[in-house]
Amino acid sequence: MFRFFRRRLITINIESNSIRGLVLRGDRVEKWGRVTLTPDLVKNDVILQSEAVGEAVQRLLKQLEAPKGKVIVSLSGLRSVHRFFTLPLMEPDLVEEAVQRAMKGEIPVPLEQLYLSWRPLGSKNGEQEFFLMGVPRDLVDAEVQALTKGGVRPDIMWLKPLALTRLVSLQDALIVDLEPGSYNIILLANGVPAIMRTTIPRGDGATLEDNIRRLTEEILRTIEFYNQGHPESPFNTAAPAFLTGELSGDATVTELVKDGIDHPVLPLEPPVKCPPDMPVASYAVNIGLALAKVPIVLHGERPRDVSLNILPDRYRGRGWSLKLIFFSLAATVAMIGLLPTYQLKIRNDAETTRLTGELAAVTQELRQVRLAMNKESALKDDVAKAEAAVKTLEAEHQAILARRGEFTNALGVVTGLLPAGVRLRSIVLSSGQITLEGEMNSPADAVSYAKAFEKEGSFPRVSITMVSETAFSITVSR
Numbered sequence: 108m109f110r111f112f113r114r115r116l117i118t119i120n121i122e123s124n125s126i127r128g129l130v131l132r133g134d135r136v137e138k139w140g141r142v143t144l145t146p147d148l149v150k151n152d153v154i155l156q157s158e159a160v161g162e163a164v165q166r167l168l169k170q171l172e173a174p175k176g177k178v179i180v181s182l183s184g185l186r187s188v189h190r191f192f193t194l195p196l197m198e199p200d201l202v203e204e205a206v207q208r209a210m211k212g213e214i215p216v217p218l219e220q221l222y223l224s225w226r227p228l229g230s231k232n233g234e235q236e237f238f239l240m241g242v243p244r245d246l247v248d249a250e251v252q253a254l255t256k257g258g259v260r261p262d263i264m265w266l267k268p269l270a271l272t273r274l275v276s277l278q279d280a281l282i283v284d285l286e287p288g289s290y291n292i293i294l295l296a297n298g299v300p301a302i303m304r305t306t307i308p309r310g311d312g313a314t315l316e317d318n319i320r321r322l323t324e325e326i327l328r329t330i331e332f333y334n335q336g337h338p339e340s341p342f343n344t345a346a347p348a349f350l351t352g353e354l355s356g357d358a359t360v361t362e363l364v365k366d367g368i369d370h371p372v373l374p375l376e377p378p379v380k381c382p383p384d385m386p387v388a389s390y391a392v393n394i395g396l397a398l399a400k401v402p403i404v405l406h407g408e409r410p411r412d413v414s415l416n417i418l419p420d421r422y423r424g425r426g427w428s429l430k431l432i433f434f435s436l437a438a439t440v441a442m443i444g445l446l447p448t449y450q451l452k453i454r455n456d457a458e459t460t461r462l463t464g465e466l467a468a469v470t471q472e473l474r475q476v477r478l479a480m481n482k483e484s485a486l487k488d489d490v491a492k493a494e495a496a497v498k499t500l501e502a503e504h505q506a507i508l509a510r511r512g513e514f515t516n517a518l519g520v521v522t523g524l525l526p527a528g529v530r531l532r533s534i535v536l537s538s539g540q541i542t543l544e545g546e547m548n549s550p551a552d553a554v555s556y557a558k559a560f561e562k563e564g565s566f567p568r569v570s571i572t573m574v575s576e577t578a579f580s581i582t583v584s585r
Contacts (some may be wrong), residue, residue, distance in 0.1 A: 123288025161256025172532030323367025
């Protein structure tokens with residue numbers, strides 16, 4: 108399945124209850140470890156306290172005796188979107204703009220809220236196929252900030268569901284990742300992740316059994332959704348399911364999943380050598396991350412490679428490339444050959460420096476005279492600039508006051524339409540648009556809330572950007 112390299116790789120996976128690290132050399136796990144997190148640090152896969160999480164990262168690296176250099180890290184699949192799409196063949200420098208245009212009508216989330224990454228998969232009949240991933244900027248920024256505080260410079264960032272796909276060597280399969288803070292469903296079809304979903308288990312008194320039963324229902328809906336989009340080639344009914352994550356070690360959880368889906372559940376067999384006492388399922392994401400740079404082959408065939416480093420360019424370190432090292436060595440050798448000429452040049456430069464110093468003294472006296480003449484003029488310019496800045500601030504203040512009424516009216520609409528079963532967690536108001544995130548008793552409550560906006564009419568454009576069993580995100584605009 109894989110061809111391994113011998114270099115040492117360090118991976119970090121941040122979950123809601125712990126940070127897990129793993130050190131892999133070649134195809135063998137050398138070390139693994141975890142640091143427990145208190146519930147207030149990470150909630151629903153969102154890092155809330157970057158500094159405290161960064162301190163936990165430091166403790167983990169010390170425990171693993173791992174350096175604080177480059178690492179491979181995971182990112183939650185929460186609120187992420189992915190697409191397979193085609194564009195006409197074009198010059199490479201035109202691709203970015205073309206992708207941006209194509210995605211504006213495809214992704215139900217404003218593009219400015221996402222970091223977009225894509226890679227070409229192949230071309231046919233004058234068209235180029237692409238795989239695109241959009242991840243929420245707030246999730247990425249919070250995680251990079253926490254890692255930075257922990258002394259870590261991410262080298263590669265992979266979406267957690269994509270990392271898990273590296274553990275399965277089948278064309279068709281289900282991967283169900285079960286963690287206390289989130290569940291992931293990955294449907295592999297023809298060797299690629301056709302569907303990836305991340306849901307948050309319900310709290311407020313819901314039992315683990317209740318949440319697992321809801322999860323199995325979501326798995327069945329995921330398969331049904333795929334079959335509706337692929338009536339000519341529905342999902343393989345014999346495809347197995349693999350369970351990963353901390354909760355997969357619970358016998359009750361495993362039995363509930365087996366009873367709830369129509370697919371055989373097989374034990375996970377990672378393509379690396381793990382110590383017998385290692386809880387493989389809990390470190391499945393870490394193992395998948397370590398395989399980020401390893402070519403994958405499924406039964407003698409190389410599938411479309413959707414490996415995608417979603418770490419934004421702004422966070423990528425430059426480092427020293429081999430080309431730069433060789434260039435520096437060559438330049439050093441050349442300088443040694445020119446040493447005699449360089450020594451003669453030093454003597455000439457010394458005499459030139461002496462004469463230049465005398466000239467500088469005279470020039471300095473002249474400069475002092477000119478500076479006194481220009482100071483008065485410069486003072487007048489500074490006063491004029493300050494007056495202009497004050498006028499600009501006054502104009503901005505008036506504009507904000509003018510919009511205050513608009514925001515008040517919008518807030519009244521949001522709260523006035525709120526159904527009984529819906530609780531808002533956040534309201535983001537911008538000109539002409541409102542983004543709402545909250546919790547509800549059932550998905551139907553979120554749909555009812557969205558329909559209420561459409562009926563009310565103040566914000567006719569309504570989009571449900573995310574909905575799970577307990578949480579939702581709705582964007583409305585004029």
